[in-house]
Amino acid sequence: MSNSYVQNYILSQAQAKVMSQTQGLYPAPLKILDVIQQTLENGSKVGFNAEAEGFADLCITNESKALISLFHGRTECKKNKFGKPKREIKTIAVIGAGVIGAGIAHISIDKDFQVILYDPTSIALYHGQSQIVKSYQNYIKRNRITNTEYNQILSNLNCQTTFNNLDKCDIIIEAGFEDLKLKQNILNELEQYIPEHSIFAFNTYILSIHQIAAHSRRPHKVIGLHYFSPVDKVELLEIIRAKQTSDNTVCTAVNVGLKQGKIIIVVNDSPGFYTTRLLIFAFIEIFYLLQEGLSPNDIDKATKKFGFHIGLTILLDEFGIDTITYIVYHLQNIFGERLANSSVIELLHIFVKNNLLGKKFGQGLYIYSNDGSKKINPKCKELLKNSLTQTKDISRIETIQWRICLRIINEAARCLEENVISSPTDGDIGAVFGLGFPPMKGGPFRFMDTYGICNIVDLMNNYQLEYGDRFVPTQFLIDMIPTADQFGSQDFCADVIDDTNVQSNQWCIIFLVGYDSPNLIQASSVQGTVLTIGTRQVNRPSRNYTYVYFNDAATGTNVHTVDCGWDPHVMYSGNTITIYIPSPPWIVGHTYYVTFDSGVASGTDFCKPESSPTTDSNFWRFDIWNPAVSSTTTTTTTPPTTGTVTTRPLSTTTVNTLLTTTGIVLASTTTVTTTIITTTTITSETSKELIVLASTTGTTTTTATIFITDAAVNVMYPKDFVRKK
Structure with a gap:
């Protein structure tokens, strides 16, 4: 078997792997394989040139600009823009030992926080503690920590079913159910135990912080912290600030999040905040597509090809159809039919009534097996038969992609317009790290810049004519068109x-x-x-x-x-x-x-x-x-x-170097003289400045034409x- 055959086979397998993992949306891995192939076929000199050219090409791609923008945005969101808090946080109490509560404790005890994990039921507390212990035991197996470090970290955790020692806590993080009355009662009860300086934070993805704090004795100390599951793996933390929340409370909460290893966006209290709002609008459009006869597989294929790391119907099932229905219940009166019409809301209730609730219950749009496999849920297909609307021309993958994407980016622009988020950077970071918007597109705002806001608005207008007023572009985007404005940094x-x-x-x-x-x-x-x-x-x-x-x-x-x-x-x-x-x-x-x-x-x-x-x-x-x-x-x-250029002075040493690199060999006794024969002015795209160097050896004159940049x-x-x- 020839070496070339083996090389080609390995490269073809590598390319297939890259395409499978990236959908061909990242040009760099494919360029790397191309450089490797050129090096193997033509030698290292050709390979080095191909590498330099490839890097230069990649630097100016839209993907490169998007990823660089994300890098700098992520760096900005790892800083506390609100200054230094007045008091250092040393002790945290987490109320609720469920998956989120245990996750918050998990990412806090190894950062030198003393953590009290509270739950009123012993069985819930046991499961929460077991989740934390198991995670750190896995770290030992992977050599991430030593046994000594493990013991030190776990010594920072205190699990309890009473309110003992809450008077020593600097911040309380409530991580219970999404129930407004429950959270209000918890706040009312615990305020009598906690010290005056203590901050009360509520983990929520939908409930108004202003309403939670409505009866608080110190509403300026109340704030929202939206952690994403799994807490120890998802980097983003969305901090929700109500009107009454003080600057120091925000500053302190940001400091805690940063110490926990999170990247932070701070949003203003509003319906759905930022990430939940965008995600729900995307999920609702998926239900419109299902009503029109598309299968979950069709939607997953289209969204993965657009750049989402998993198909959005799979994400929908993981999020939970029951949770989506609950959120829509809270948002429908605010956003009306721009969010969903009555037929989609009725479809959601039908799914819930028939126990198609999502992955955590074993079935939703898919049926999930214990071995990790999944298949289309036939019950889902049966329920959709009675809800099918007039079939649209949605055979093109691009149509599916644009319908979901336009809903996301239009809502992102509204959030900026309504001051829910403070900057396009926060919007991009929140969308990419919070709901999985394709990183190679840089986030909703970077994507709009790249595609062109005028083009985006034209698409929205076309889709409005075809699919209804939910695609009406926000006035904010329309106003940007005459001045050719963009969101870009x-x-x-x-x-x-x-x-x-x-x-x-x-x-x-x-x-x-x-x-x-x-x-x-x-x-x-x-x-x-x-x-x-x-x-x-x-x-x-x-x-x-x-x-x-x-x-x-x-x-x-x-x-x-x-x-x-x-x-x-x-x-x-x-x-x-x-x-x-x-x-x-x-x-x-x-x-x-x-x-x-x-x-x-x-x-x-x-x-x-x-x-x-x-x-x-x-x-x-x-x-x-x-x-x-x-x-x-x-x-x-x-x-x-036109641009007039000025020639850069050239030394004798420089001339010798130039002549050597051009292959003109001079005798050691030669006296080098230089004469600038001609210089030109840049008058067009192709005209460049030239310097002609003349060297004399005896009676022989040799010239070299050298290009000098402007x-x-x-x-x-x-x-x-x-x-x-």
Whole structure:
């Protein structure tokens, strides 16, 4: 059997595995396999070039931008934006030892919290404690913790059926049933036991925090904490703030969540909060689709191909049809037929009446076996026969995907409009980490930016005509169309503009490492491939405090600094350095220039030269022009139709390096002289600056035509920089 056959077989199996796990929605794994194949077939030199080109291609994909946006959003949601709490939390009481309550205790006892797990019934308390003990025993088996650490962690847990020691608690987290009266009674009873500084938090996915605290003696200390199941695996914590909740209460709750290892979004108290609201609107659309004759398998296939990690009908069964019905009961009077019409509500009640309640009861849309297998529930098909509506043309997977997706993103936009969430970033993080919105699409708001809000609104209008008023776009989205606004974060775009019709689509500043051992030169990534003389691999500098500086030319002041030694916003690959700037400080109409410390780039071989410093303010300049802002709101500069470039000075050492890399061999006694034969002005997309170097050996003159990238550029923001309301 030939090696090539084995290689091709392994690669084909790997590709099939990637496609099975990603549905082909992540380009990076497939690109990696392509690079491996090129390396095996053509050698490491071709492979290294393919790797560098592949990385550059992947950097500018929508998936890359979405995932980078999620990374930075997740980082932001791991910070306490509300400052430092007045009092450190040391002791937590969890009221209710069910799955959620035990999960909250589980993620608290290994973070140096003293935890009281309370339940009025001994059997529930036993099951809750067993759940925690079993989890940590599994950690020992997997070598995540030692026996000593296990004993130390479990010593932080105190399980009890009485209210003893509640007077020592800094925060009470109630994790009982979703019943308003029950939670009000618990609050009323326990307020007499807990100290004045103690915070009372309620785990809920639907009940109003304002109503829970209606009869509290200290409503400013009441807050909502929506933990997701399983608590120890789902990262998101949705914190619900009522109008009366104090800033310090929010700050303290965020601090507890962060210490528990959660990423936090803080939402305002409103019907369904944020994540539950979006999920219910998606589930309701699934019931509309079922009414129109689609099978759960059809919907699962479409939603997985859209990017959800599991099919949404499976998720619906896991969530519970009884729970969905309960939530719809709470939300129907508020959202009316925009949520669901009477036939869908009747269908939900029919499912509940016939005990099709979801996975936890063994049957819902599917029947679940003890061995983990599942099949379509024939009883479900039978019940749907009596509820079928006029069949629509929904044979296309895209139609199924868009109907569910539009319901989610329209409601997400409403939540931003109604100030349920404070930012698109919180909306994206909540949707991706809370309800499983496809990560490669970046969340509802990033997805709308990518697809185009105008296009999204057009789709909603078309679906409204076809399927009804539940698809009417929110006015918030409609108002964004005339000004071409987007939700996107303020990501910087730096590229040459040679034409007023060119809309830049880059999201990072990209530097190409040049050829004088090595220095940094500006790369024009939109106008074409940057041609280099030879390929130089570079590394991140081995020391910190190696900076790239961004300076305002008008004032000469530094406005942004990046440490290339450690900053995760700086990425090295091949001969490129990409600097991502999540919150750029630029001012429209201003000119900026870039300078570098020595050592921003280092050669890959030991003791190879570092990049030399660049302090010339004319070396790399850019102007800010924003086409999305009208002249009535701010002064703008007109983008140039041509760009005049200034030649970078070349040293004798540089010339020797250039001549060597181009294959021109000079005798050791040769005196090198350089003459700039010609320089050109950039007047079109294809015209580039050229420098022709001439070297003389005796009476023979040898010339080399070298491409030098533009030393002065003009810059514009992408239209999605602007955020108007």
